[in-house]
Amino acid sequence: MEIAVASGKGGTGKTFLASNLAIFLERKLGGAVAVDADVEAPDLAIALGGVDEVLSRREVWESAKASIDYGRCTGCLKCYDACMFDAIAIEKAKPRIIEEYCEGCGACRIVCPEKAIEIRETLTGYLSVIKTIGGIYAVMGDLEVGGRNTGHVVYTAREEAKKLAEKLEKNFIVIDSAPGIGCPVVSSLSGAEVLIVVVEPIPQSLQGARRVLEVAKAFRLRSYLVLNKYDLNEGFSERIPGELGLEVLGRIPYDEEVVESYTMMNPIILSNPGGRIGRALEEVFENLIELGGLSRHG
Amino acid sequence: MAKILAVVGGKGGTGKTLLAINLAYGLSKLGKTLLIDADVDNPCSKTFLRAEPSSREVVREFRPKIIEDRCRLCGTCVQNCHPHALLLIPGKRVMLVSELCEGCGVCRLVCPFKAIEDSWIEAGLIEEYRTDQGFDAVVGELKPTTRRTPVMILKTLRYAEKRIGEYDYAVADSPPGTGSGIYAIMSYADLIIAVTEPTRLGLSDLEKLYKLYEKTGSKKLLAAINKSGLRGGVKKELEEFLKKIGVEWIEIPYDESVVRSYAEGSILIERYPRSPAAEAVKRLLERVSETLS
Numbered sequence: 001m002e003i004a005v006a007s008g009k010g011g012t013g014k015t016f017l018a019s020n021l022a023i024f025l026e027r028k029l030g031g032a033v034a035v036d037a038d039v040e041a042p043d044l045a046i047a048l049g050g051v052d053e054v055l056s057r058r059e060v061w062e063s064a065k066a067s068i069d070y071g072r073c074t075g076c077l078k079c080y081d082a083c084m085f086d087a088i089a090i091e092k093a094k095p096r097i098i099e100e101y102c103e104g105c106g107a108c109r110i111v112c113p114e115k116a117i118e119i120r121e122t123l124t125g126y127l128s129v130i131k132t133i134g135g136i137y138a139v140m141g142d143l144e145v146g147g148r149n150t151g152h153v154v155y156t157a158r159e160e161a162k163k164l165a166e167k168l169e170k171n172f173i174v175i176d177s178a179p180g181i182g183c184p185v186v187s188s189l190s191g192a193e194v195l196i197v198v199v200e201p202i203p204q205s206l207q208g209a210r211r212v213l214e215v216a217k218a219f220r221l222r223s224y225l226v227l228n229k230y231d232l233n234e235g236f237s238e239r240i241p242g243e244l245g246l247e248v249l250g251r252i253p254y255d256e257e258v259v260e261s262y263t264m265m266n267p268i269i270l271s272n273p274g275g276r277i278g279r280a281l282e283e284v285f286e287n288l289i290e291l292g293g294l295s296r297h298g
Numbered sequence: 299m300a301k302i303l304a305v306v307g308g309k310g311g312t313g314k315t316l317l318a319i320n321l322a323y324g325l326s327k328l329g330k331t332l333l334i335d336a337d338v339d340n341p342c343s344k345t346f347l348r349a350e351p352s353s354r355e356v357v358r359e360f361r362p363k364i365i366e367d368r369c370r371l372c373g374t375c376v377q378n379c380h381p382h383a384l385l386l387i388p389g390k391r392v393m394l395v396s397e398l399c400e401g402c403g404v405c406r407l408v409c410p411f412k413a414i415e416d417s418w419i420e421a422g423l424i425e426e427y428r429t430d431q432g433f434d435a436v437v438g439e440l441k442p443t444t445r446r447t448p449v450m451i452l453k454t455l456r457y458a459e460k461r462i463g464e465y466d467y468a469v470a471d472s473p474p475g476t477g478s479g480i481y482a483i484m485s486y487a488d489l490i491i492a493v494t495e496p497t498r499l500g501l502s503d504l505e506k507l508y509k510l511y512e513k514t515g516s517k518k519l520l521a522a523i524n525k526s527g528l529r530g531g532v533k534k535e536l537e538e539f540l541k542k543i544g545v546e547w548i549e550i551p552y553d554e555s556v557v558r559s560y561a562e563g564s565i566l567i568e569r570y571p572r573s574p575a576a577e578a579v580k581r582l583l584e585r586v587s588e589t590l591s
Contacts, residue, residue, distance in 0.1 A: 008340050010474040011311010015499065040475030041308045041503040084360050084403045085449055100478045100485075101452060105380060105402035145510040146481040148448060151381075179310035179474050180339030182440060182447030186397065202560040204315065204342035211340060214442035218397045232557050260530030262498040 001298040002158075002173045002192040003288075004037075004221070008208020010179035012198045013228040014038070016258055017284075018176035019047035020269040021196075022136050024285045030296050031170030032136065035161045037154045037188040038178040039125055039141035049134040050265045057128040060141075060156050062149055064104030064122040066097050072116035079108035079117060103148065125153040127160055134270060137164060151183035158191070171298035181211045194292050195221040196249065199240055201233035209244055224291065226284055229254040247291060250284035252277060300332065300465040301590040304487035308503030310474035312493045313524035316556065316566065317579065318471035319346045321491075323565045324583040326432035329466025333435040334458045336483055337473040338422060338450040341439050345563045351425035351437075357453050359401040359421035359444060364392050368413035375405035375414060397443050422450045424457045431565065436461065451479035455486055467590070476503075476510045484511065489518045489589050491582075492545075496523055496531035501539060508543060518589055521547035522582055528552060548585060550578040 005018040018034065025032035036044035045051050066087075068079075079095050080088045087101035088108065095108075109117040125143040132138060141157035143150055154177075161173050177188035189195065195216045199209045209225075216223050225246040230237040231253045241248045255277050261268045272278045288294060303325075305318040315337070322333040335343040362375070362384070369392060376384045376392060383398035384405060396419070406414040421444045427435040438454025440447055451473070462468055472483045484490055490511065494504040504521075511519060521540055526533065526549035540547050555573035559566040567576045567583075 009311065009342065010340075011309065040477045040480075041310070041499075041506060043309070043499040043502055046498050046502060082403065082407065084401050085446075086452060100482055101448065103400065103402060105400070105404050107402055107404050107407055110404065110407045143477060145476045145506060146478055146513055148478040150475075150477055151445065180337075180447065181442050182339050183445040185339075186443075186445045190398065202557070203345045203563060204340070204560060207342055207345065208340040211442045215397075218443045233561050236561060256529045259497050259528050263530055263532050265498070 001171065001194065001294065002175060003194045003196065004175040004177050004188050004192040005196045005198060006177040006185055006188065006212050007179060007198045008181060008212040009205045012200045012205050014198050015043050015047045015176050017196065017198050017226060018174050019044060020267055020281050021285060022048065022174040023134055023267055023269050025172045025174065026136055029171065029294060031168065032172040032174050033161050033165045033170050034136055034138040035157050035173060035175045036138065036140040037157060037175050037184060039143040039150050039153045039184060040178060042140055042142050044138060044176045045130060045132060045140055046262060046265060047267065048132040048136050048138060049267055050132060051130045052133045053131045055129040055131060057126060059123055060125045060127055060153055061121045062104065062124045062152050064124065064149060065099055065102050065120050066104065066108050066117050067120055068095060068097060069116045070094065072114045074114055076113065078111040078113065082107040082111040124149050127157055129160065129164060134267060137168060139164060151187040154184045154187035171296065181215050185212065186215060189215055189219050189221060192221055195223040196226055197223055197246065198226050198228050200229045201227065201236040201240065206240060206243060213244060222292065224249045224288065227251045249287040250280055252280040300462045300468045302468045302470065302487045303489050303491065303586060304470045304472060304483050305491045305493060306472045306480055306484060306507065307474060307493040308476050308507035309500050312495045312500060314493050315343055315471050317491060317493055317522060318469050319343055319565055320567050320579045321583060321586060322433045322469040323431060323568060325467040325469065325587065328587055330464065331433040331467040331469065332458065332461060332465045333433055334454065334468055334470040335435065335437040336451045336454045336470050338438040338440040338454060339447055339473055341437050343435065343471055344437055346565060347427050347429050347435055348431055349427045349429040352428045353426045355424045355457065356420055357422040357424065357450060358418040359446060360403050361396060361399060361401065361417050361419050362394060362405045363415045363417040364394065365413045365415060366391055368411050370411055372410065374408050374410060378404050378408045400445065421446055424454055448479040452482055455482060476506050481510060481513065484514045484517065487517060489520065489586065491520050491522055493522045493524055494536065495525045496528050496533035496536050498532050501532055501536050505539065519545050520585060520589065521545050522550055523547055524550045525552040526550060548578065548582045550575055
């Protein structure tokens with residue numbers, strides 16, 4: 001079973017929740033592989049306690065950038081008309097590829113009557129399989145800075161995680177998704193069964209949650225809510241479940257213990273399960289098992 | 299031409315929107331100011347604007363319309379669809395999964411039977427606001443279930459470019475991350491503010507963001523350490539990193555007025571001008587106006 005953790009807004013506690021959830025499922029239900037799908041700002045390894053061993057690392061390449069052979073280009077500009085991404089500019093009556101915007105879809109190459117356009121492979125990012133100090137296996141996506149195809153890196157990371165989970169006989173895959181609702185989030189959610197939306201009690205986070213739930217609805221995920229830092233504004237927190245129409249798995253208070261657990265690279269579910277954050281997390285996860293029907297068989 | 303300030307941060311939730319809104323408000327006392335919200339996935343500057351949009355442009359995106367009479371089920375479109383948004387149901391029809399479609403139009407170009415026609419869906423909105431808060435705003439918003447964040451960012455910047463001649467300052471708020479959209483926003487700016495927080499995650503993402511910054515050439519860069527008083531954090535390590543890369547920083551302490559201003563949708567330095575966080579934001583504002591002038 002694939003469980004995605006998302007939020008719409010950044011900084012609400014996705015990585016915090018996903019890292020502790022992966023460890024909890026590993027211990028309680030016999031196995032979880034974690035996926036860092038926030039490939040533009042990948043931090044899951046830190047939250048899981050740090051890297052013990054890098055089992056593999058490879059580059060992710062994708063045919064992604066068009067390039068024009070000006071020796072052949074006659075300036076007919078059919079490519080300009082075909083590009084749906086505004087990635088072709090016209091300069092001195094000739095087309096020029098704006099690399100940052102090129103999706104590498106190849107529409108320009110298809111329409112070019114002079115065969116003057118080639119789609120070149122470019123490096124999109126990296127994929128590592130690691131074992132963390134806490135003993136969790138994780139697949140880490142890492143986008144090349146300034147890169148474009150975040151969705152492809154996420155997709156590749158998830159495929160890798162599925163293979164790994166099968167090999168290691170782990171029943172759960174926990175996906176720490178990116179903030180927002182765009183390409184990497186769509187790639188995190190499509191195919192997952194359960195979504196945990198992490199919300200903090202401010203209108204900006206509620207707005208983000210609404211937007212991510214629209215995406216989740218399109219992919220028919222079962223969605224649950226976790227209220228993080230709920231005590232920063234309890235009145236607002238209480239309105240959120242009704243506003244989103246979601247069942248609440250639990251409420252986690254604001255506590256700088258979370259910051260400290262990152263500093264020490266020691267996940268709370270391991271370091272202080274009996275503390276107020278540890279207990280709140282445990283409640284969230286027990287409710288997830290119950291409401292989500294999770295078992296040792298996935 | 300307006301001086302452009304970009305507020306970025308690798309990690310989400312570090313306080314980009316807080317600073318963008320407050321800097322726009324502060325700069326509007328010095329000159330005519332435009333706020334550009336390019337965080338199109340979750341444009342939450344809207345929750346701080348006291349105005350209804352004064353104009354609205356719809357951004358459209360291609361979707362294939364399969365004309366079943368002409369389709370011979372050859373599968374060429376399906377084979378050429380990179381995001382796997384087209385499925386061939388043998389003997390029946392070609393089906394589109396719209397949520398996976400990236401709108402590139404390749405299917406239409408490769409179909410040997412001209413069985414694919416154009417249709418268009420709404421991919422996003424660009425709205426303009428004229429507020430009574432001293433500044434105007436252009437806000438880009440991606441429609442949920444579409445996935446063209448970088449294109450929407452670009453369209454929002456281009457839309458703002460048409461207006462920018464009327465302004466002295468523009469402040470661009472950006473999505474979290476280090477991808478191509480952020481690169482476009484950084485390339486567009488005269489001064490970049492990297493917002494971070496003294497946590498291990500904040501530091502790790504700032505390191506990645508800095509690699510992206512280096513690609514933009516020699517733009518001016520300032521850092522803001524938000525929530526600087528967090529107990530148990532890695533402030534020392536963060537400061538060492540900033541020293542190493544030679545970037546000046548301003549610290550913004552965490553105080554309750556920040557959460558309150560978020561909850562109310564109010565502007566911190568207007569509503570709680572004496573709070574420690576507001577005082578720090580004002581120091582940042584001074585530094586920004588010096589750098590831009």
